[in-house]
């Protein structure tokens with residue numbers, strides 16, 4: 314057994330500390346937990362090294378070559394007492410919350426008396442505030458030099474390094490020092506996918522680390538920070554980002570969103586998390602229900618309003634205002650709270666939804682400005698906030714290629730299918746209505762594209778499941794409403810297709826921003842039919858009126874895919890008709906049963922004499938045949954992959970049939986834009 318193991322030395326740099334055992338199931342047999350938070354891991358076979366020796370299986374030791382792995386091992390050895398805690402935590406992931414509130418890392422003593430002033434630091438906390446600690450002997454992170462001076466603690470940098478975030482993004486570099494060192498309020502606008510989440514997330518985590526909030530204090534004073542998000546998916550994503558950045562700390566984050574059982578959320582809140590990420594509606598609901606932890610929400614040190622321009626729109630603003638009023642009423646005299654207001658479209662002129670009528674548009678713009686002013690005044694921002702505006706003149710990131718397809722309304726399915734068949738990839742399609750999504754799901758299922766719907770009428774669980782499935786496969790199709798337009802960070806979305814022109818310029822920006830994130834390339838295609846031209850022109854204002862380049866379409870491929878789409882559309886219509894007849898029949902029969910009467914065939918509309926019954930039968934047979942035919946058609950290649958014949962032409966030259974190659978849509982678009990290059 315000895316040969317299977319290798320020795321590591323943990324050199325304790327502070328004393329082992331007793332850890333509070335959580336009052337949750339699964340910990341009944343534990344007598345005591347102790348943790349060592351300050352230590353150094355050294356050597357492999359050096360038996361002379363003083364300190365605790367921990368044995369790791371050889372198999373694992375071999376993997377430690379890379380620094381990244383080494384850091385993980387350090388975690389394994391030093392926090393093994395927490396394993397049970399972490400296990401419990403993972404079982405609760407489904408509930409979108411976190412593990413129990415064992416404060417295994419006691420960061421600071423409980424606050425007392427005057428200390429209840431927000432933002433007050435203990436002398437010990439300086440360690441976490443000093444970005445120069447990068448070169449400390451505790452953790453050597455050579456690759457993270459560009460984070461130096463921004464105020465991020467080594468324990469967070471360690472996690473960022475593991476994520477591969479070796480450099481801060483511009484919005485992070487600008488926001489962090491003032492937010493962390495000077496506790497300034499930050500109002501930031503930066504393009505989609507530019508890392509805004511950590512722009513506010515790191516100062517929030519840093520503040521909790523530096524204040525040193527332990528379990529007892531959390532129980533007494535409630536959460537430290539509140540982050541408000543407009544959609545459930547976004548709240549969960551922010552929760553995930555924060556958890557990843559805080560993975561080497563014991564900071565607890567809980568999500569409070571609609572669509573999840575309120576009971577479960579009360580249960581998670583009972584564990585007294587440090588950070589709450591919430592959508593305003595559910596948060597207000599739970600506050601009104603008198604949730605114990607939320608009753609202390611007014612004690613928060615930090616408040617984040619993400620996607621702020623969306624938050625002031627109808628559907629959020631009312632509840633948001635109520636939350637803010639409650640916070641400011643109850644927290645009078647508690648000292649300064651730090652605020653973060655972030656969005657990609659915060660500084661856009663068109664902050665209001667733009668509806669067709671001019672008068673209404675003006676009114677909306679005024680409303681939006683008033684609401685934004687109201688938001689800022691309700692937040693009680695006293696000192697001058699730091700304003701960061703990194704939105705470019707072009708608004709969109711330069712790795713995004715924006716194109717258009719002009720077509721008739723009835724041709725939109727065809728062009729969408731063309732993009733999907735010709736280029737494959739992970740494609741996110743936005744529609745303006747749920748009905749449109751439902752119809753497309755039916756047609757594109759027949760076309761073998763396995764579409765995944767996402768809209769607000771769906772159960773939350775199904776919404777999340779579809780997002781997971783979409784992210785899992787490199788060729789996948791998500792048909793979504795604007796519920797997916799903001800903030801969703803799914804890696805590797807190749808194409809965004811606007812099946813319908815969005816109602817607002819902001820929605821265009823956010824929808825398109827789901828691709829070309831974090832310096833990657835991406836493509837946006839907008840399908841424009843004649844009655845959408847006005848809305849399309851509105852979007853072009855972003856480009857100073859300059860039109861998007863037309864998306865290149867190969868007429869030969871288009872001809873082939875048209876056959877597929879026509880057939881799928883006719884099957885869909887037939888299917889729909891048959892389903893309607895079936896539903897009508899079932900409804901009549903059910904009603905008759907309930908009334909205890911016998912139904913005539915003619916009442917069902919299926920009288921033998923008028924041939925409707927046989928028509929129904931014929932339709933069913935036809936449906937089956939058409940489906941078989943379409944399946945066979947879809948299996949055929951779009952264009953022949955080999956050339957086997959000779960076709961003399963008038964000029965005597967041979968015309969070679971084209972070979973179908975599935976290329977890159979971005980490259981094809983750029984080639985077309987710059988033919989000489």
Ligand SMILES: Nc1ncnc2c1ncn2[C@@H]1O[C@H](COP(=O)(O)OP(=O)(O)OP(=O)(O)O)[C@@H](O)[C@H]1O
Nearest residue numbers: 478480481482505506507508509510657800802831
């Ligand atoms: N410093 C960094 N280095 C590399 N990647 C980063 C860094 N910070 C964040 N990212 C990654 O960049 C991607 C986009 O980040 P994030 O979702 O925060 O963007 P955003 O600006 O909030 O976008 P949106 O406006 O669309 O919500 C994420 O996948 C995130 O993990």
